[in-house]
Amino acid sequence: MKRVSLFLILALICWAACKPKDGNSTNNGAQEQxxxxxxxxxxxxxxxxxxxxxxxxxxxxxxxxxxxxxxxxxxxxxxxxxxxxxxxxxxxxxxxxxxxxxxxxxxxxxxxxxxxxxxxxxxxxxxxxxxxxxxxxxxDMKDALPFAVFYATDSASLMPGNPKSPLGMSTASTIWPKSVVTADIAAFVEQQITGTSIQDPQKFLRKTIDSFMVNYKSIASSADSSELNDPASAATWNWTGETEVRVVYNQWPILVIEKVKYDYTGGAHGNWGATYVTMDLSKKKVLQPSDVFKPGYKEAFVPLLEKAFRAKYRIDNDESIRETLLTPAITPNDNFMLTGKGVAFSYVPYEIGPYALGQVTLYIPFSEIKNWVK
Structure with missing residues (x-):
């Protein structure tokens, strides 16, 4: 299948600026600017x-x-x-x-x-x-890790040569530590961004896009030609894949990144969700809630998460949240993020609520849980 290449990537000068420098430094990565x-x-x-x-x-x-x-x-x-x-x-x-x-x-x-x-x-x-x-x-990047951003896109025609053919299109973008970040911290952050040992942002984006495009071409090859003659049915073959990596919080030593993924592969709607990675850069460690909070925090946070949910979605105390959610209670999960003032737990669509509710992110200030912080 002929592919219509739309691959776009940041200029080589930006790539040069994003490569981690060799060697270590006595300063932390956030201070080196x-x-x-x-x-x-x-x-x-x-x-x-x-x-x-x-x-x-x-x-x-x-x-x-x-x-x-x-x-x-x-x-x-x-x-x-x-x-x-x-x-x-x-x-x-x-x-x-x-x-x-x-x-x-x-x-x-x-x-x-x-x-x-x-x-x-x-x-x-x-x-x-x-x-x-x-x-x-x-x-103001004082005590913050500097990043560059890379972007790429590609597409493939379901019926090459047909101008009305459905398309499969994939886009991807990512943050990447700049050259002023020390090599050890840059390597740690890059591993959390990619989930692999890839040390090249271009290769990471290309791998993400190619995975989607290979799947599209493989399934499209078995498409029923009569189905493609019907405009409504053909439209379900306009597949879309989107991934992004973003910064949520960036104050040394804590860095929080968001990984967002959206896929439409036919049907009534696409599937999407965001996951978060909270890092302690000084220790080069990915934090889990159990690293931050004392044993028993899950049970203690249930009423606080319900309180946050009611406030965010304007649900009165005399209403049951079960009418809105798929679960009887909201318990802390591992998809969490820290800031200097509190913690947020995030739930992808269908995890605790229907698709229409979207991703539910609930924030608890430290002032309400100070006795539970290690």
């Missing part, structure tokens, strides 16, 4: 990651901002007082961007509308809750 990190060009860099700090209104906030695909921005932000990660995504061009935040209220859009410039500056107005506040953020 070159001058370019502090003034990252947010307009002309095709794909990037930066950590921004500043204020929204009179409140200090931190934003993990990434451009992971063409014209698409993703990431997280949090109020410094709470530390709760809030998912953001948006788009824009020529420095003018609009970035929405996750909300379960479709009638109350919350978004950052403003300007990105070549000095690592993001400023404008946040809108939501019937009001607006000025925000002013600057790149």
């Amino acid at each position: 070159d001058s370019a990190i502090a003034t990252l060009d947010l307009i002309n860099t095709p794909y990037f990651y930066t950590r921004l700090k500043g204020t929204m209104g009179d409140k200090p906030i931190t934003m993990q901002l990434m451009k992971t695909t063409p014209s698409v921005y993703r990431g997280f932000y949090s109020y410094d007082t709470s530390g709760q990660p809030i998912t953001i995504w948006g788009n824009g061009d020529a420095g003018i961007v609009k970035i929405y935040e996750e909300s379960i209220d479709p009638e109350n859009e919350r978004f950052f509308g403003g300007t990105l410039d070549t000095t690592g500056h993001f400023y404008g107005h946040w809108h939501g809750n019937g009001t607006s506040f000025k925000f002013d953020l600057h790149t």
Whole structure:
């Protein structure tokens, strides 16, 4: 089957900037920064990651901002007082961007509308809750690990030569430690990103895409030609595979990354989910909840997770959560993330709720569980 190659990858100069340097250093990886990190060009860099700090209104906030695909921005932000990660995504061009935040209220859009410039500056107005506040953020990578972002895509035609043929399309993007990160820490983080021993971001993206494309071609070869003559049936062969690796929290020594995967392989809807990896960079260790919390935490956190669920989805105390969930109670799992102020547990679709509920992420501040922290 002839493949329509759309493979795009960051320029070789960015690859050179992302290779971990040889040898070790007496400084930790977060402290080793070159001058370019502090003034990252947010307009002309095709794909990037930066950590921004500043204020929204009179409140200090931190934003993990990434451009992971063409014209698409993703990431997280949090109020410094709470530390709760809030998912953001948006788009824009020529420095003018609009970035929405996750909300379960479709009638109350919350978004950052403003300007990105070549000095690592993001400023404008946040809108939501019937009001607006000025925000002013600057790149601040102090005690944070610097990353570059790589992106690639490819597609294949189900019926080569037919302009109306369904397509299988796969895209992938990933973060990758920059050259200023010490070799041992870079290797540890890369292993958590890829789950393999691959030390080349291009090869990692290519492997991810090729896996999807091989599966598409294999199954497509047995497709019923009569089925493809029906537009509705043929549309189910427009398969899509998307993977991304993003930064959630980045403050030495804790680094949290998110791995998002979406696949549509026919049927009523696609399947997706996000998993999180929490790392202690000083120990080069992936943390589990049992590393952080004392024995018995699972039972103790059940009412706190229910409280967080009710607050997030606006469920009154006199209502049973069983009407919304597939489980009688929400218990901590291992898909968790730490911030400087609390912990979040995340549940993929169908894990505790129906597909329509999406991924459920619930945050508990340390102030509520201080007696359970080791």
